[in-house]
Amino acid sequence: MVETSLSPKPRPIRALQTTPAKIFHWINIISLSIMLTSGLQIYNANPVFGGRAGLHIPPIGLLGGWLAGGRHWHFASMGFFSLNLLWYGLYILVTRRWRHRYVAQNDIKALQQSQNPKRRIYAWHRIVYTSIIPILLLAIFTGIGMYKPAQFPWIVDFFGDWFALRVMHFFTVPAVILFALAHSWLALKAGGERLVNSMFWDK
Amino acid sequence: MDTETQEHLDRRSFLRIAGFSGASLLMGSAVLTLAEGGVGKLFEPLNQKVEELIFRPQQPVPEFPSSAIEPEALIVNSFRGNPILDPASFRLTIDGAVHNPLSLDLVSIQKLPLTSMVIRHVCVEGWAAIVQWGGVRLQDLLQLAQPKAGARYAYFESADGYYESWDLASVLHPQTLLAYEKNGAPLPIENGAPLRLASPIKLGYKQSKWVTRVTLTNQLLPRKGYWEDIGYEWYAGL
Numbered sequence: 001m002v003e004t005s006l007s008p009k010p011r012p013i014r015a016l017q018t019t020p021a022k023i024f025h026w027i028n029i030i031s032l033s034i035m036l037t038s039g040l041q042i043y044n045a046n047p048v049f050g051g052r053a054g055l056h057i058p059p060i061g062l063l064g065g066w067l068a069g070g071r072h073w074h075f076a077s078m079g080f081f082s083l084n085l086l087w088y089g090l091y092i093l094v095t096r097r098w099r100h101r102y103v104a105q106n107d108i109k110a111l112q113q114s115q116n117p118k119r120r121i122y123a124w125h126r127i128v129y130t131s132i133i134p135i136l137l138l139a140i141f142t143g144i145g146m147y148k149p150a151q152f153p154w155i156v157d158f159f160g161d162w163f164a165l166r167v168m169h170f171f172t173v174p175a176v177i178l179f180a181l182a183h184s185w186l187a188l189k190a191g192g193e194r195l196v197n198s199m200f201w202d203k
Numbered sequence: 204m205d206t207e208t209q210e211h212l213d214r215r216s217f218l219r220i221a222g223f224s225g226a227s228l229l230m231g232s233a234v235l236t237l238a239e240g241g242v243g244k245l246f247e248p249l250n251q252k253v254e255e256l257i258f259r260p261q262q263p264v265p266e267f268p269s270s271a272i273e274p275e276a277l278i279v280n281s282f283r284g285n286p287i288l289d290p291a292s293f294r295l296t297i298d299g300a301v302h303n304p305l306s307l308d309l310v311s312i313q314k315l316p317l318t319s320m321v322i323r324h325v326c327v328e329g330w331a332a333i334v335q336w337g338g339v340r341l342q343d344l345l346q347l348a349q350p351k352a353g354a355r356y357a358y359f360e361s362a363d364g365y366y367e368s369w370d371l372a373s374v375l376h377p378q379t380l381l382a383y384e385k386n387g388a389p390l391p392i393e394n395g396a397p398l399r400l401a402s403p404i405k406l407g408y409k410q411s412k413w414v415t416r417v418t419l420t421n422q423l424l425p426r427k428g429y430w431e432d433i434g435y436e437w438y439a440g441l
Contacts, residue, residue, distance in 0.1 A: 046328035067327065068434035072243035075250050075436075149325060150264040150404045150441040151257055162323065162331040 016191070016198035024088040025199050027080060028136075034077035035139070036173060037063035041070030048163075048170045078147075082140050103130040118190070125186040128179065135175045142169035243434065251438045258440055260372040264403040267321040267333050274386055276332030277324060279393045282429060286362040286413050293397055295381070299358070299418035302349035309397055313383065315339045320378050322403035324410075325441055327430075336401035337384030341374045344381065344417070353421040359400060360416035367400075367411045367428040371419070373440065378403050381414060406439040 017025075040057045045067040047054030064070030092098045107123035114120055145155030145165050159165040187196050194202075290309050297305040319337040341357075350371070357374045359367045373379060382401040383390050390396040395412025402410060408430045423437075431437045 042329060046326070046330050048329070051330065066434075068243075068430075068436075071327070071436065072247070072434075076242045076246035079246075079249075146329075148254075148257070148441060149323060149331075151259075153265050156323075162325075166329065 020091050027084040031077045031081035035081055038070045038073035048166045103127045122190045125190040128182050132179045139172035247436050254438050254440045263377050271333045272335055273333045277334055283363045285392050288362055290397055296416040297348045299420055300351040300354035301419055305348050315343055326407040335386045336382040338380035338382030341379045350419055354419040356420045356423050358418040359411045359414050361411045362413040362415050365411055365429050376404055404441050409439050
């Protein structure tokens, strides 16, 4: 049977995410998970709060098995994690995505004035995913300070002392976990499964 | 199906699931443990290249005022007990790829120029302590021993059996010392008396205590260091 419908051909669904954005998102999730699980393994050698007598992270899900293994994973993943963020930064700069893809004045205005709950959720979504970028940069900055304190002593000085630097580096762990939860929930709320899928595999 | 068989089946499937979960957990950690060595072998050389590239061999690391010293923060880590060395019969040997092998007693070592520094001692475990170390520069000792042209590494042997190896550039850094003073007092035995390595540019496990012998080599031998040989990274630069 030949289709003779007069209705217009369904328009192909516009891609919500570009391929570079998807690649960034994938590499970021994987490398950040490795950084997180191996980082907590390193943490357990001498917990930031209380030293050896301090609270240890339960070993389930930690990566590396022991301190040396945790460090190997941490230092293997750090290049992927930071270079991924670097090229993505250049990409949003060159394509000027930063002008319309991140939180802006109109989101703040929407939160203050809009009665549309969808618009408000969308504003929150943009605030949350924009806010992870400074947290990821903080993780890298404090991490360089701990990895190379003799080469970059000013990073340690910037935070005051070694303990403060360790606290700030560790702070990025709960920050990233809370972000992942809030971001997933808001993405689902703001754009449903279609938005979520678009960031992972939709063409 | 009677209740007994039902219970039997439930128990069987429970055991099967438990068995699968347990096995996959064990397999998972086994795979990750195996991967640990591979990950290290794959990425350690790359990271070392970057570390060597950003290392400034003769650039001193900024020091701290004496008031910043944290006497309680320096944790004592030893892999075996404390060897007691007789200061009178103690000799430091410097040999290997040198023109002028040396055997020095403590009096002659302490006659060499004393370098004092207040630096941050950073442990691989994550803690750090600001410490004053006083001692003789390896730079000065090796000037006496005259390294041969091909020398690229230094091996450090300790009285307790601990061993380490360093790249020569880091050994020749102006703040790499064989120290005999800590925080203004003679070096305590548990910190490595009579002589220990002290430096702001390497992690703590590179800084051997109770050093008795320095041997320069042209090659890095398969035996790199106590902790390195069981998995720690070799360069460990700060």
